[in-house]
Amino acid sequence: xxIFTDKNTKLIVQGITGRDGSxxxxxxxxxxxxxxxxxxPGKGGQxxxxxxxxxxxxxxxxxxxxxxxxxxxxxxFVPPAFAAGAIVEAADAGIALIVAITEGVPVLDMARAxxxxxDRGSRVLGPxxxxxxxxxxxxxxILPGRIVSPGPVGVVSRSGTLTYEAVHQLTHAGLxxxxxxxxxxDPLIGTNFIDCLAAFEKDxxxxxxxxxxxxxxxxxxxxxxxxxxxxxxxxxxxxxGQTAPPGRRMGHAGAIISGAExxxxxxxxxxxxxxxxxxxxxxxxxxxxxxxxxx
Amino acid sequence: xxxxxxxxxxxxxxxxxxxxxxxxxxxPAEAEKLAAxxxxxxxxxxxxxxxxxGKAGGVKLAKTPAEARGHAEKILGMQIKGLTVExxxxxxAENIATEAxxxxxxxxxKQAPTFIVSAAGGIDIETVAKETPEKxxxxxxxPRYGLLPHQAYWLANFLYDDDALIKQATKIISxxxxxxxxxxxxxxxxxxxxxxxxxEVKAIDAKMSIDDNELFRRLEVAAxxxxxxxxxxxxxxxxxxxxxxxxxxxxxCCVNGAGLAMATMDLVKYYGGNPANFLDIGGSSxxxxxxxxxxxxxxxxxxxxxxxxxxGGITRCDDVANGIIEAMRRIEIEPPIVIRLTGTxxxxxxxxxxxxxxxAYTSMDAVVEKAVQLASA
Numbered sequence: 001x002x003i004f005t006d007k008n009t010k011l012i013v014q015g016i017t018g019r020d021g022s023x024x025x026x027x028x029x030x031x032x033x034x035x036x037x038x039x040x041p042g043k044g045g046q047x048x049x050x051x052x053x054x055x056x057x058x059x060x061x062x063x064x065x066x067x068x069x070x071x072x073x074x075x076x077f078v079p080p081a082f083a084a085g086a087i088v089e090a091a092d093a094g095i096a097l098i099v100a101i102t103e104g105v106p107v108l109d110m111a112r113a114x115x116x117x118x119d120r121g122s123r124v125l126g127p128x129x130x131x132x133x134x135x136x137x138x139x140x141x142i143l144p145g146r147i148v149s150p151g152p153v154g155v156v157s158r159s160g161t162l163t164y165e166a167v168h169q170l171t172h173a174g175l176x177x178x179x180x181x182x183x184x185x186d187p188l189i190g191t192n193f194i195d196c197l198a199a200f201e202k203d204x205x206x207x208x209x210x211x212x213x214x215x216x217x218x219x220x221x222x223x224x225x226x227x228x229x230x231x232x233x234x235x236x237x238x239x240x241g242q243t244a245p246p247g248r249r250m251g252h253a254g255a256i257i258s259g260a261e262x263x264x265x266x267x268x269x270x271x272x273x274x275x276x277x278x279x280x281x282x283x284x285x286x287x288x289x290x291x292x293x294x295x
Numbered sequence: 296x297x298x299x300x301x302x303x304x305x306x307x308x309x310x311x312x313x314x315x316x317x318x319x320x321x322x323p324a325e326a327e328k329l330a331a332x333x334x335x336x337x338x339x340x341x342x343x344x345x346x347x348x349g350k351a352g353g354v355k356l357a358k359t360p361a362e363a364r365g366h367a368e369k370i371l372g373m374q375i376k377g378l379t380v381e382x383x384x385x386x387x388a389e390n391i392a393t394e395a396x397x398x399x400x401x402x403x404x405k406q407a408p409t410f411i412v413s414a415a416g417g418i419d420i421e422t423v424a425k426e427t428p429e430k431x432x433x434x435x436x437x438p439r440y441g442l443l444p445h446q447a448y449w450l451a452n453f454l455y456d457d458d459a460l461i462k463q464a465t466k467i468i469s470x471x472x473x474x475x476x477x478x479x480x481x482x483x484x485x486x487x488x489x490x491x492x493x494x495e496v497k498a499i500d501a502k503m504s505i506d507d508n509e510l511f512r513r514l515e516v517a518a519x520x521x522x523x524x525x526x527x528x529x530x531x532x533x534x535x536x537x538x539x540x541x542x543x544x545x546x547x548c549c550v551n552g553a554g555l556a557m558a559t560m561d562l563v564k565y566y567g568g569n570p571a572n573f574l575d576i577g578g579s580s581x582x583x584x585x586x587x588x589x590x591x592x593x594x595x596x597x598x599x600x601x602x603x604x605x606x607g608g609i610t611r612c613d614d615v616a617n618g619i620i621e622a623m624r625r626i627e628i629e630p631p632i633v634i635r636l637t638g639t640x641x642x643x644x645x646x647x648x649x650x651x652x653x654x655a656y657t658s659m660d661a662v663v664e665k666a667v668q669l670a671s672a
Contacts, residue, residue: 080508106508107401107481111438114406130608144608144639159554161606164638165659168606185553188406214554217403240557243542243564244573251538251553251575253508254403259421264561281562283660 002134002179003154003199003206004097004123005073009138012065012074012095013038014086016048016058020101021077024142028075029054031139036069062093073097075131075140083127084109091122098190099140100127107253110188117190124190128253130160130182143167143180151176153289154200156193157212158185158219158252162240166212166285173286175293178206185252187216193223201231208234208292210285211276215241216255216262221270228274234292237271237278238285239264296505299342301384302519303483303501310474312467312485313497317386326367329385330360336388339366341373341380344524351375356388381523389499394487395454396420397468399436401481401506407435408475410442410468412450416487442472455490463496464488478516479509528591535587537576544569545670547592547601547630549585551576551615559604562659568667571598585618586625593628600630602666604659607638616644620651631669635662 011028015021016038029035029050037057038048044060059065062074074090076083076099083102090098091113098117105127117124125132131141135150147164149171157163163182170177181196183189193211200206211227213220220239227235242264244250246257257263268278277292279285298306304314316333319342320326330337341353348354353375357363363385373380394416402409413431415423424431432453436442444465451464467488475483484502491497510517522530532539538553542560546568550556553575560570572595576588592601605615615636622628635656636644648655656662 081511104508106479106512107506108408108438108476108479108509111401111407115437115439142608147608147638157554159552161550161552161608162554162558164606164608165555165558168637187401187403212554214557219403238558240554240561243560243570244557245540245542248540248573250540250557250573253506255553255557281565281660282558 002137003196003203004125004132004179004181005134005140006137007032007034009073009097009140010034010036010069010071011138011140012036012062012069012071013077014062014074014090015077016040016056017043018077022048024077025056026051027145028139031145033138033140036071037065039065062089062095066093066095071095073099073140075099075101077101080104080106084113087113087124088116091117091120095122097123097125099125099129099131100190101129101131101141103128105186107186107188110186114188114190125181126184126186126189128186129184129189130163132179132181134179135177141182143182147171148180149176151178152205152207152293153177154203154206154209155180155212156196156200156209157182158214158254159212159240162212162282165282166210166238169282169286170210170289173290175286175289178203185254187254192219194226197223197226197231197235201233206233208236208289210236210238210289212238212240213267214239214252214255215244215250215257215264216252218261220267224271224274224276227276234295235276236285236288236292237276238282239267239271239278296507296510296520297344298503298505298519299344299382299521300340300501301342303503304498306474306478306503306516307471307485307498307501310470310477312470312474313495314501315386315389315497315499317384319382320367320385321371321382323364323367323371326383326385327360327364330357330363333385333387337363337385338388339363339370340384340386341370341375342382342384343375343378343380345376345378348375353380378524389489389497390491392490392492394489396423396486397471397488398482398484398486399472399475402435405435407438408472410434410436410450412453412468414454420486436472441476442469444469459494460490460496467496467498478503479506479513480504481506528594531587532574532591535584535591537574537584537588537591539591540573541595542570542572543597544571545597545599546666547571547595547598548604549574549576549588549592549601550604551606555604555606559602559659559663562663563602563667566664566667568670571595582614582618582621585615586622589622589628590626593626593630598630600666600669601628601632602662603632603634603636604662605636605638607636607640611640612636612638612644613640613647616647619653620647633662633665633669635659
């Protein structure tokens with residue numbers, strides 16, 4: 001079991017012929033993901049050569065791709081200027097899960113695209129996210145497949161490489177994962193911590209959740225209250241950016257302390273008050289998960 | 296990217312918002328000339344990317360051109376929250392009957408541009424909203440339709456009782472939304488929006504922040520960037536495609552990924568050190584970026600040790616290792632460098648680094664501890 005995606009997911013890659021799109025399509029196929037098609041306008045009818053002879057048909061548009069393949073998920077590698085348009089196109093074609101990897105999408109474009117996708121009942125993950133990976137099922141996005149292992153821990157994070165770091169350490173300690181989800185570093189994201197916690201709570205294979213947050217916004221605080229009120233499974237937290245100065249954007253568009261809101265101290269305080277233990281450094285995550293699983 | 300007040304006012308004027316005239320001076324003589332041109336009393340206002348200009352003495356009323364010159368002499372070169380004032384705005388003083396606040400920003404929770412208006416203007420809106428929520432009215436705009444006419448009226452109606460004032464404010468609020476969208480802003484604010492004794496509504500102060508992701512398609516706004524208002528290292532980092540923030544510690548950090556970069560800074564602090572910077576070299580493994588990163592980090596004389604922390608997911612560790620060695624050939628780097636690489640091709644990378652004589656680690660804690668120790672030696 002897992003959340004949001006499994007081995008039955010049929011995936012379309014939007015922007016399959018670009019540098020990043022083609023590289024990661026091969027990686028996703030190699031992991032075992034069912035990549036059933038790709039979309040690049042103007043290249044419809046061509047074939048994308050996947051690893052070990054697993055070729056993928058290319059379409060001009062999402063509606064054609066969905067009609068021909070029965071796809072239910074898409075992943076977006078198109079440039080920032082066109083990414084919101086790609087999300088809206090996927091939602092219009094009835095795609096249930098849209099994973100937007102692209103970084104640098106204008107925020108107002110995303111405000112419109114999120115509203116559109118919500119109305120169509122599509123789930124958007126990201127943008128500016130590494131995607132998600134269900135161990136032994138499907139990898140959608142750019143999470144490195146070789147660092148994961150099967151087990152009972154769900155992982156959800158706003159960051160990319162920090163997630164890899166945590167997953168890597170869990171795997172080394174013999175703590176495998178169900179699904180690892182990167183929700184993205186942008187201020188407006190389609191799937192938030194609460195959505196993921198709720199899904200992990202329902203997933204029978206997940207026994208504990210690692211939640212990796214950072215400065216900016218109040219999503220972690222809301223998630224802490226959700227973990228306290230609505231969850232039976234233990235959650236372990238980590239918050240990056242304790243040394244970040246206020247008013248400065250720390251790489252991620254959404255990682256900024258505005259006024260007194262969004263500090264690491266405030267998030268850690270709320271998490272601990274809600275019974276979510278917070279690791280002081282990444283290396284402490286493993287120990288807290290082990291303790292949580294004993295209970 | 297933040298705009299200066301005079302730049303935000305240019306954007307507002309272009310959208311039709313009534314903004315009193317005003318021009319920028321960089322010398323006291325220019326300020327005097329402008330004051331003489333406008334005649335009567337003027338306000339001399341520091342142009343820096345910081346709030347609290349008034350409290351810091353950066354906003355002064357002058358009754359004569361000579362007085363304007365005197366104020367400009369004091370304000371130009373003044374430090375406000377660590378920023379040097381390079382320019383002042385000279386603008387005619389207005390007769391003020393009332394002051395209101397009108398602002399629009401992207402609300403993260405509502406995922407929409409959201410207006411906040413209040414008849415209690417000229418003061419900190421966050422405090423007003425927190426302590427006296429009944430004094431503010433909020434409205435989330437559906438970004439697909441924009442601000443609708445009745446919504447602009449509903450906001451204006453909260454500010455005034457007089458129909459003529461409501462009519463003017465309705466128009467200004469609509470124009471503010473247009474300016475917000477056409478500038479690619481993440482925040483736009485009129486504080487205060489005043490009424491004059493003769494019944495006019497005007498914007499006498501303006502603030503705007505631009506969404507950096509919009510700049511590629513808003514070239515006239517992008518051209519407003521004031522490079523002199525930011526540390527040279529940050530301007531250089533931006534040109535090199537690196538995300539960099541200068542801090543005041545002595546451990547230089549070069550990390551891939553924003554989250555890991557923040558966690559690395561935090562770990563430096565955990566081991567008793569202080570980070571000199573935030574730097575995300577991003578998802579690419581281009582050796583030129585590593586060179587640029589090292590040049591930027593070593594341009595800070597405080598840096599006593601440099602720490603690399605690379606998790607090779609997309610970025611390949613061997614590429615980063617080669618980039619570091621290439622950088623060392625191109626520039627002389629005095630502070631000691633310690634490197635941690637793990638992930639894709641880490642075995643190859645460690646061999647490359649060992650061969651070149653660099654201490655390489657696979658544990659994040661070990662490398663941070665070592666860097667802190669080197670920096671304090």
